[in-house]
Each structure stands twice: as C-alpha cells, then as structure tokens.
Amino acid sequence: MTRDESVVAAWIDGRPVTRKDAAREAARLLATARQPVIAGLGADIAGVRAVLDLAGRVGAAVDHMHADALLRDVDVMREAGMMVTTPSEARLRADVLLLAGHSLAEAPDMRARRLDPACPAKRIVWLCPPRKLDPGLVPLHSVGRDTGELPALLAVLRARLNGHPVATAARTIKAIDAMVTELKSARFGVAVWSAGELDALAIEMLCTLVGDLNAGTRFTGLPLPPGDNGRGVLEACGWLSGYPMRTGFGRGYPEHDPWRFDASRLAGSRESDCAVWISAYGAEAPAWTRDLPTIALTTPGARFRTPPRVQVEVGTPGIDHDAVQFVPASGTLMPITAARPSEAESVASVIADILAALPESSSC
C-alpha cells in the first residue's frame, strides 16, 4: 500500500474525505469553539506533545480516560507522599507481597507473572482477595471480602502494627495480628494496589502503613498503572505544563483543577462545546451521552453513541508505528519499534495537520 490521500480513513459527518479536508474541518471547529476539551488521550509521547501544543493554541482543557485512577495516586502522593519501587525490584527482591483489593488477581502484572510469587518465593498477605484464586496466588493470611472494607481493615492493620488496641471482632484481630507478624518479618516487602479499584483514602492508608513498616524493616509500594499509556501521559503533561492531566489552557496559561477540567463534567454540563477524542490504543469511545461536536482520532472499530463530526483513523503506537510509551513491565518510558509497521497515521501527525490548518489568529 502506498502513502496516498485516498487510503487514509477520514470522514466528515460520515462521508469519506481526504485527511487534509478532515484536518481543515477539525481546525475550523476548534478555532470557533469557546471551550474545547481534548479527552481520551490514549496516545504515545509524541502524541501528547502535539496535543499540548494544540491545547495551548486553542485554549483547550486536557484530560485522559483513566484520569480518575491516575489522579487518585497523584493526590495521595502530593498530599501525603509515598514510597514506591519498580516492577523489576518487586519481582526480584520482594519476599513478602501485601496485596490490597480483589482486582489484583486479574491484573496483567500478575497474569504475566511479572510479580511471580513463586520465583523467587514470596509470601502473600491479601486484604480483600477474590473468592477463587489460582493455587499459586493463595495467600498465607487474608482478611476481608469487599473492597469497600479496605479503609477500615487498613486502619486496624496500622493500629495493630503500632501496638494500639482496636475494638473489632476477635477473629479479625487474630487474623490481622498474624498479618502484622508476617509484614514485620519481611526483608523487602512490597504493597501492591490498583487505583482503578481503591479509593484515595485506602491508598493513603496503605502508603502510610508502608511508611510505618520502614521503622523496622524495608517495605515499599507498587501502584499498578492503568492502560492507554496513562502513566506516560501523566509524565509528559508533568514536564510540559508542570501539572498532571485535567489541566486547562483557556486563560493562556495552564491551570490544574481535577474537577473543573474533568472532560465528562465539561461535556455533561455543556461547558464544553467541542471535543477532541483520542484512543489510539483501544478504539475506546467517550462515555458521555451528550451530543457534543467531536473530532475523533481512534483505531478502527470504535463505536460511538453519536457519530463524530470529524473522524480520522489512527494506528496503534508500537504496532503500526514506532513509539515511546510507558511500559508497565519496566515502570519506565521505553522506545517501542513497530511490531507490524503500516501506513496508518499517528496521533502526532494528525494533530500536526490540525495545527497547520488553524488560522493564525487562534493563537492565544
């Protein structure tokens, strides 16, 4: 296949158009919008750089589809601090895993055996494990069922660790005390959680518990990242704007406000009058139900509630084109060469086309 305008899949109101026409219409929509929002943001680092350039030009708010989870960890960090490690150190060095929440059994890190409890051998202590577990994941000690119990259980665990009495069922105290003994005996323990499942209070309690355990031994944390390069987008937003996602550029400079710049709220409240929706990793569509003029950049197969005004298909970073993205296995940004290089567009190139098509005066 050659690089030909006609093979780029682009539509305006469902009609096939050239990529240039699609970019021109997208630029027109953005230049005339009063409060655009760029959401989804499933993109590689090159894509995020382009998106922030665009946001600066048109005064858009920037959000990511997994911002709720990402910002729960960020909020705990910037309110209280935390101790963390890498997936490799957790796998190679940990002798005790403290798992919080039942979703961890299904987490990719567990399934890919990146946190293999058998090699080297790790003892598992699990708060709120699922009912059914693979034999290799069966904990030495566990307590709780529902994730909603976690804040209370963590509070009890912390209290018992620090030698305080607690008023709860004797059976629970017995189980918790056994856990405390196990945790204190760790040489290098790692607490694992997913912010997709835990609320901020539970995460903060868990991180504070990790801090307490370091009074006597070594213990650290491993937050499991959400998908769609969420952590990579967080990092790039950090160095480019100084802030995480949910940052707005409408006033000509970045303002970070997790409530104000939540894309779902902006869409639902009609504060936003135009959206750019990006999903290059999974053909996700926005969850909001309002009919908002949308410019969609997704991989093929996204199913929208209402058809986007402008739609351009893009390739998957690391598959269709080379990309830099956050790699959960390493916990770092890594260069990924395309597994199956194709002519599919990248998010960065489509955004560059839109930027080029913007009228000069839309600079703010």
Add this chain to the structure above:
Amino acid sequence: MLTRLAGGHVIDPVHGQDGIADLWMRDGRIVAAPDGGDADVTHDLGGKVVMAGAIDIHSHIAGANVNTARLLLPHWHPAAADRPDATWLTRAGWSTDVIGRLYAAMGYTTVVEPAVAPHHALHAHLELADTPIIDTAILSILGNDDFLLGLLRDGESGSAIADYAAWTLSATRGLGIKVINAGGAMAFKSNLRAFSLDDVVPDYGVTSRQIVAALQKAADALGVPHPVHVHCNNLGMAGNVETALATISGFDGLPIHLAHVQFYAYGTEGGRGFSSAAPRLAEAVNRAKTVTVDVGQVMFGQTTTISSDVLRQFNARDRARPRKWVIYDGDSNGGGMVPYEYRRSDFFNAVQWAAGLELFLLIDDPSRVFFTTDHPNGAPFTSYPDLMALLMSRDLRAEWMATLPAEALAVTTLASISREYTLTEIATMTRAAPARLLGLSDRGHLGAGARADIAVYDLGNHRDRAGAFRHAALVFKDGELVVRDGAVVSTPPGRALSLAPEPDAAIGRRLQAYYESRYGLSDALLRVPEWAVGRSQSFEVVSCGR
C-alpha cells in the same frame, strides 16, 4: 551573516582578555576580525560586559525524579516567578520550557543534568529535548547497579568494567559517569540505614571506596574528558567532613570531581554539635591539584531536594517542609524527593549558607571550584545572580550576615574573609573551567572558532549586580539573538552533548543476555534512539581522549 559586537568590555580568561574589544561572529561561530568590510548587524555594547555563555555542570533539570518533584509540589510552581513572557508555557512553573528560558535569560547556554539512572535515560533526554535554547547533557549513574557490583564481586578485570561503562555511556548518550553514595542505595534495600566509604555492600562484598575507584579508573581508561563525578557518602551529616577528606586523600593524584561539597563541609563543634568545617575542606582541595569540586551553595527560601541518594533522602524525610515526600527504590539508584525550606532563622541552614561561601572564598583556584547550588537541592538556579553578587562583595555578605543568627556565624569563619571575586574569576568559574572540565573545546571562551554562545551584561550599577546577572542585556546562542533586556526573544531548540565511545561487541552481547534474563526486557530499557527523542533535538558528539 556577519555580526559585530562593538566596544564591549570583553572578559575571556582563556585568552587572557579583560578590556574593551570588538567581537565578530558568522554562521554561529566567533570569527576573527575581518579585513575591511562591514558587518550586516552591529550591536553597540559600550559600557557592557561580554562573556562566553555560562555553563552549569550540575543542575537537576530533567528526568524521572525531577518530574516526580513537579507532580509532588504543584503549589510551588509560582516560585518560578519573574518569568520571561511569551507563550502560555512560561506560566507553567518548572516546566521544561520555563527552565530553558530562565537559564537563557541569565546568560547560561549549556547545562548538565548530573544524575540520570540508565533505565530513565530516554525520559531525561525527552525532557531535555523539550527544554529550549540551552544545550544540555546528562551524566549516567553507575555504582548501585547489580551488573557493576557483580563484576566487582567476581573480581573481573578493569577492562571489563571500562567496557561496561563505555556501553552504558553509549546506550544512554551520557557525557560522563556519575556515582552517587556508591553502594548506598543497594545497602538501603538490605535495610542498612547508614553507609560510609569503607562499608561493605551486603551480598556483593565490595566497599563504597572500591566502587568509586573502579569507576574512576574506567573513566580514565576510556578517556572520558569529565573525571568521574562523585556524590560522596554521608551527605548532610554533622562531622561528615571526615568522609570528604578521606575521599580526597584516597584519590590523591587522580582526576576526580566531588559534587556539592558544601553538603560535606560539616564539623561537630559548638554547642549544637554542628559547625562549618569548610576551611579544612578548602585547604584539602587547595592541596589536591587533581581534584575539582562544585559547591552546592544553600540560599534561603522554599525549594525541594531531589537526589538519587535514596538512603540519605529516606533519612531526611522527617524534616520535609511541607511534610510530604517520595522515596523511590529504583532498579539501581532510585531517588528521594523531599521538599525543604531553608530559613534565615534556622541555625543549621545559616551554617550551611556560610559554609558554602567559605568554600567559594577559601579555595584559591577558581578553575577547580564550580558554581552550583546543586539545583534545586541548595536553592533553585534562579538564585545564581544573588550568589554571584555575594561572591563579589564583602559588604553585601556583611548585610546578609547581619540578618542571620550570630550563634550560627560563630561556628564559621565567613566574617573574617575579605576576598571579593573579580569578573574574570566569575568568568573562569562559570565559563572557562566548566568547558575544560567537560571537554567542550569550542565553549567557555570567545576565541575565533568558538561557538557564538555569548552573554552581555549591563553591570554599571554595582548595587544591583544580581539584577544584571538575572536579566542579561543580550544573549546569543549559536549566533542567534535569544535574549534582549532579560526577555527571551527567540527559542531555538538546543542540542544534547554526549560521548559516543565504541563499546566492545562482547560486552554488548553479554548485556543483552543479562537484560533478557534479569528484566525479561531487551536492552532497549536504557537505549536512547534518536527517533525516540523526537522534536528537533540533535545530538553533538564530544570526543573521548584527554
């Protein structure tokens, strides 16, 4: 295009120049005065001081730890006030864009990020590519990594260690080797809470001293222009001058750079058991002619400490101001981000401030003591102009001392020191010497052939030297005007300077296998392909061999 900088007071210690002269530049380089013919552009610099662009050898401006600090302290971003105007990004706190602009406005044109863990090398280079105007470089950290400690444990040869260092520098595109509390991060993972020069790393059976020695030899064998850049053990602790002195005497006669030595200039005298030992340390540096140091001056105000010395940062966490911190157990070094506010009223902070100035003023040779605040650990780099003014004026120091606790100054000798830096000494310390230390022959001076990185200051008002250094009158980067009257007028991309040693093929195969087996990942974990860095970042290769 031929440009003439007419009638400025040119200060170029490399060429012994200190007087009124014209400078000419063409195509990004300084050229000799042409025989006849007119300049296309002439800047009248009468009454102004002209120096080469400044070079910062140690400033934490990019990478994973720096970025964590950004996310940790969103409310601190307004501290980057006094920004040059222009794009929306200039309101973005300590973003990459703001960092490049603030440095350029002060006449800095080259900055080294001195602590990049190899597994985060790409991240650091991505940030540097987004940092406009200034040229940049990274130092690659070794000394807490399993592979190196394994080589030492197994008694492998010096050439194997040099091969590994060459491979790491090449893969990560580093300009030099950094070692941070050698073995300390590894020891902390085994629950050691203190680690000194002759302590042994558990499981590996090697001492911190042996690790530093191995890396010093490796850098030397490879002809890395910059000597191994050492962050010693016991940073920040009372009495730790003994550690610094032992490190200096242990490496006497060998090229070695000791970083932010102010943080190692502490004795145990006085009622609080904490005093400045800077005079002893300065004397040792004066004697050890192959040793270079940078100061890591403390200035007062809010900052955050960012260090890959995870053990030290863990121990400092309870003194965080405000009370929050991140401790990261990395694959090798990791790091700690601990916010801190240095207060004039704080006894310890005042001693630290004075000890740094004592080092600047008591080390005789301005080409062996480098101008740093260990940004942001001692203070943000935006405080450099104030520090330059302090070095140049005894009266200004006296004004500052009058606001500090007398009890603190009593355990220092600062009040007795009358030395005032000359502009030539400032130019040596911030231009000529750093270029030589890093092996950058076309920087740090104003001779024909040099890169036309030039800073022009209006130092007419001696009462406000700091203001003049903060807002350069003009700054040229590669001959392009980038700053006028302290405001950024153009933002060309910078380039990254790196070594490109040819690593031995056998070590490459061995490391590929090591990465596959230990991490289940290829050595892409530490590689920095040019396509991945993106933007218009270009790399400039600095040659090995001294």
